[in-house]
Amino acid sequence: MRILLRRLRSAVITLFVVVSFNFFLFRAAPGDAVSSFAVTPLSAQARANLRHEFQLDQPLWRQYLAYLDQLLHGNLGRSFQTAQPVSSILWRDLQNTVPMVLLGTVFAAVMGTLLGTMAAWRRGTFFDRSSVGGALALSALPSQWLGLVGILLFAGVLPTSGRVDDFVSSSGWAHIVDVTRHMILPSATIAVVLLGQYVLLSRAAVLDTLRQDFVLAARAEGNRDRYVLWRRAFPNALLPMTTVFALSMGQVVAGSILVETVFSWPGIGREVYDAVLGRDYPVLEGAFLVLTISVLVCNLCADLLYAKLDPRVSV
Amino acid sequence: MSAVGVLLTVPRRLRTGRRLSRSAYVAVVLLAALVVAATFCSQLAPYGVHSVVGDPYEPPSASHWLGLDDGGVDVLTLLLYGARISLLVGFASALVSAVIGGVVGITAGYFGGRVDACLMRITDVFLVIPDVPLMIVVAAIWGPSLLHIIVVIGVLMWTRTARVIRAQTLSLRERGFVQRVRQMGASHVRILCRHVLPNLAPLLVASTILTIATGVFAEAALSFLGLGDPTEVSWGSMIEDAFQRSAMSVGAWWAVLPPGICIALVVLLCSVVGRSVEDSLAGSDRTVYLGPRSFRIVRLPSRSAG
Numbered sequence: 060m061r062i063l064l065r066r067l068r069s070a071v072i073t074l075f076v077v078v079s080f081n082f083f084l085f086r087a088a089p090g091d092a093v094s095s096f097a098v099t100p101l102s103a104q105a106r107a108n109l110r111h112e113f114q115l116d117q118p119l120w121r122q123y124l125a126y127l128d129q130l131l132h133g134n135l136g137r138s139f140q141t142a143q144p145v146s147s148i149l150w151r152d153l154q155n156t157v158p159m160v161l162l163g164t165v166f167a168a169v170m171g172t173l174l175g176t177m178a179a180w181r182r183g184t185f186f187d188r189s190s191v192g193g194a195l196a197l198s199a200l201p202s203q204w205l206g207l208v209g210i211l212l213f214a215g216v217l218p219t220s221g222r223v224d225d226f227v228s229s230s231g232w233a234h235i236v237d238v239t240r241h242m243i244l245p246s247a248t249i250a251v252v253l254l255g256q257y258v259l260l261s262r263a264a265v266l267d268t269l270r271q272d273f274v275l276a277a278r279a280e281g282n283r284d285r286y287v288l289w290r291r292a293f294p295n296a297l298l299p300m301t302t303v304f305a306l307s308m309g310q311v312v313a314g315s316i317l318v319e320t321v322f323s324w325p326g327i328g329r330e331v332y333d334a335v336l337g338r339d340y341p342v343l344e345g346a347f348l349v350l351t352i353s354v355l356v357c358n359l360c361a362d363l364l365y366a367k368l369d370p371r372v373s374v
Numbered sequence: 375m376s377a378v379g380v381l382l383t384v385p386r387r388l389r390t391g392r393r394l395s396r397s398a399y400v401a402v403v404l405l406a407a408l409v410v411a412a413t414f415c416s417q418l419a420p421y422g423v424h425s426v427v428g429d430p431y432e433p434p435s436a437s438h439w440l441g442l443d444d445g446g447v448d449v450l451t452l453l454l455y456g457a458r459i460s461l462l463v464g465f466a467s468a469l470v471s472a473v474i475g476g477v478v479g480i481t482a483g484y485f486g487g488r489v490d491a492c493l494m495r496i497t498d499v500f501l502v503i504p505d506v507p508l509m510i511v512v513a514a515i516w517g518p519s520l521l522h523i524i525v526v527i528g529v530l531m532w533t534r535t536a537r538v539i540r541a542q543t544l545s546l547r548e549r550g551f552v553q554r555v556r557q558m559g560a561s562h563v564r565i566l567c568r569h570v571l572p573n574l575a576p577l578l579v580a581s582t583i584l585t586i587a588t589g590v591f592a593e594a595a596l597s598f599l600g601l602g603d604p605t606e607v608s609w610g611s612m613i614e615d616a617f618q619r620s621a622m623s624v625g626a627w628w629a630v631l632p633p634g635i636c637i638a639l640v641v642l643l644c645s646v647v648g649r650s651v652e653d654s655l656a657g658s659d660r661t662v663y664l665g666p667r668s669f670r671i672v673r674l675p676s677r678s679a680g
Contacts (some may be wrong), residue, residue, distance in 0.1 A: 073499050088515045179375060199641035202470030203598045204613050204634030210622045211630060219622075317595055320618065331507065335599055337515045343511055350507045359503065 061129030066362050070355050077351045082126050085344045086119070109137065135345035140337050146347040149327060153349065155222060156319070159242050160311050163249030168304050170250075171257020176296065178258065179265035180288050190258055202314070206248045206321035217244055220323040245322040249311060260303055264296040264326030271295070297370050302361045309357030313350040398650035401643040408640065412457035419451040423607060431626040441628035443612075443621040452607050453632050463524055464590035464640070470528025471589075472582040475535025479575070484566060485545025494540070501533045506595055513601040520603045527592045536580040542577050546570055555638035580651035587644035594637050609633040609643070 110116060112129055129135075135145035171194075178190040210219045217226065218241045229237050268274065270293055277291045312327070320329035327346055334342040421427050421557055425447065432442040442448035479669070482493040509526050516522045538600060560568075590609075596602055597610025598615055598617070612633040621629040 069498070072495075076499050077503060084511065084515065115567050195487050195642060195645065196638065199638040199645070201589075201613070201634055201637050203617070204630070204637070207613065207617060207622055211625070211627055214622060234472065236560060310504060313507050314507065316510065317598060320599065332599055335510060335601065338514070340515075341438050343514060347507050348513050350504050351502070354502055354504050374678070 062263075062366070063363070066359060070359055074352065074355060077124075077260045078127070078130065078348065079343055081348055085340055086122075088340045122186060132352070135348070136341035138342050139339045140333075140342075145341050148330065148342065149345050149349050150348075152325065152327040152330045155324065156315055156328065159246050159319075159324060159326065160249060160308070162242060162316055163246035164253060164308055165309055166246070167250040167253035167257055169252045170233075170302070172297070173299055174254075174263040175258040175261030176288070176293055176372060179262045179269065182266065185263075188316060190244075191262065194255035194258035194299045196255070197251060198259075200252065201317075202248060202252045203317040203321055205251060206245070206318055209244050210246055210321070213244060222325050231348060241324075245318050245324050248318050248321075249315070253307065253311065255270055257300075257303075261296065261300055264299050268296040299364070302365050305357050305361035305364055309354035312353045354355070387474065394493055394654055395650045398647050399451065401646040401650075405640070406645065408457060408643075411454060411460060412461050415454040419448075419454045420423070421451045423447070423451055423455045431621065431624050431629065433626075434628050440632055441626070443626075443629050444615065445508050449612075449628055449632060452612055453609075453636060455607045456609045456612050456633060457636065459520070459603075459606045460590055460610065461640070463527065463593040463608070464518070466524045467527035467531065467589040467592070468582050470525065471530075471532040471585050472535060472578060473564065474529065475532035475581070476539055476578055478532065479536040480543050480566065483540040484547055484562075484570065486544075486547075490540075493528065493536075497533050497536050497547045500530070505530045509596060509601060510591060512602065513596055518601050518603055520606060521667040523596055523602060527589050529597075531585055531588055532590070535578070538581050538583045538594060539574060540578060542571060542574055547574055556661075559566040575657055576651060579650045580655070583644050583651070584648035587641040588629025589649075590637055590640050590644075594633075609637050 111133065113126070117125070135149070137143065138148060141148070174190055175194075178187045181187050189252050213219070221227075222241050223234070223237050224241075227237070241262055271292075273295075274287060274292050275286045282291075315324075316331050317327035319323070319326045320332040322338060323329065327349065330342060331346045333339070336344065412415070426445060427440045427448055427646050428438065428446050430442065430444050430446050432438065432446070434441040438450070440450050440453065443449055443452060444667075478493050478497065481498075482490040507602045509530055512520060512526045516526070547570070552565060555565055555569055593602070593608060593612065594610035597608050598614045600614065602608060610633075613630070616633075621627075
């Protein structure tokens with residue numbers, strides 16, 4: 060329980076630092092939260108409301124307190140481009156991003172862990188060397204480039220842009236199929252980018268486990284190789300891998316900007332790209348905050364999961 | 375004392391390390407060749423970087439080995455000019471992060487206590503903040519320029535260096551020769567400059583080389599999102615151009631593939647060199663590994679294979 064509280068405390072401190080940093084960073088941006096509404100001319104009443112919410116006519120420290128106060132109430136301001144509340148935009152985006160990213164990450168984790176385990180078991184062989192080499196090569200590829208290569212290869216076979224087919228309105232089962240088909244390429248790109256990491260990490264974890272005494276004991280008992288590897292060594296090597304999975308989830312959501320841009324996937328990454336192009340600072344500010352929080356939450360989950368799975372770590 | 379000088383004086387003190395692997399030497403040579411090619415790009419390039427020499431997206435031929443891009447500019451020429459900006463950003467931002475990470479790591483490791491706790495807390499915060507989004511946010515607010523990109527990338531990549539250097543400084547501080555000169559009354563500055571820093575140099579170099587790869591990667595990401603210097607060609611901006619001007623729907627693979635392969639090559643070379651230097655330093659604490667298949671005692675090539 061003490062460790063958990065300490066983790067929670069440091070997460071809260073980090074969050075506070077990021078929120079403060081966010082506030083001052085965006086005060087350095089030209090204009091304020093009301094000045095540059097592009098598309099829809101905002102009514103005078105709405106402007107006055109926003110000004111009052113964020114106390115823009117007050118000194119900086121009052122603005123800061125107002126910002127924290129609005130943040131606690133879930134108010135992230137309004138988008139310059141659409142004048143919609145930023146929080147609802149981001150919430151909608153996040154619901155598109157998470158399934159796509161999750162699919163890719165799970166696939167990479169399963170394949171990578173299996174490959175890495177086999178590579179570790181046959182260490183020094185051709186299989187081991189080629190999978191380590193392949194993993195290094197894969198993790199050196201830029202994800203936006205890999206996405207473009209995917210489009211070059213699969214254009215015509217799979218949809219390369221968007222989340223649904225705009226010209227066919229579908230519902231029910233057909234809709235699910237449509238979304239899944241659109242999801243394949245972006246998810247596969249994320250999976251390929253992550254695969255190398257998982258191979259290398261799981262190989263190292265399994266090698267580390269194979270060095271332990273209990274593996275030696277299991278062999279001394281006369282068990283078959285396959286049993287020793289998959290029933291004794293593998294589950295123990297899986298422990299650090301669960302942490303890696305949770306940790307990478309957060310980073311992948313944050314790193315999805317490039318992939319979502321390539322495939323026009325209407326998620327939070329694409330929103331960041333549009334906000335950059337349109338200099339939509341409130342959206343950018345909110346998105347950065349959401350991405351940081353998702354990393355923090357995933358880190359916290361990783362700690363909890365590890366403590367739950369490994370009784371040696373007392374929570 | 376120049377950086378090279380520091381590096382050359384090291385082996386006399388720290389002889390625990392093995393020699394670098396052969397692949398590392400090959401990687402160094404290739405990397406040097408790339409740097410030379412990038413430096414002399416204006417002499418080496420077959421055509422001008424702005425000169426239109428054919429139709430848009432003309433496929434590869436004998437006179438244009440890698441074809442033409444959307445504006446009818448030779449892709450090989452663009453690749454050479456792009457190497458200049460990409461490598462410049464990679465090296466310069468790695469240097470920035472080496473300075474910051476080195477100072478933070480040495481200060482935290484050498485002085486310990488409160489200073490250490492405080493600096494490491496800051497490092498932890500930086501470690502958690504997703505770096506690519508932060509780079510994007512800062513670059514978007516600050517405006518697109520080469521200098522901004524270098525600073526943004528450099529300032530956000532120092533955490534790994536700081537941790538590695540701190541750990542090594544902690545162990546150096548307790549070694550006999552540092553303890554002795556301290557008892558002889560040497561000042562902190564003298565101990566740090568004459569005894570700690572030279573022993574840290576190879577590690578710092580290894581860490582910086584690994585950071586170059588991250589820098590090249592980050593440059594490609596920022597340029598892809600339109601946050602690079604719009605007047606300069608880089609590998610990242612080439613990928614962006616190919617994406618924005620629908621090279622994929624034309625099927626112009628020659629405009630898409632080369633810049634990505636170059637980025638991957640630099641990243642691979644840097645990681646081979648960096649890891650090899652790190653491994654040769656970690657030679658002293660090698661563990662023995664009982665191979666389960668053959669029941670022979672095998673020496674592990676490195677402690678962290680990941």
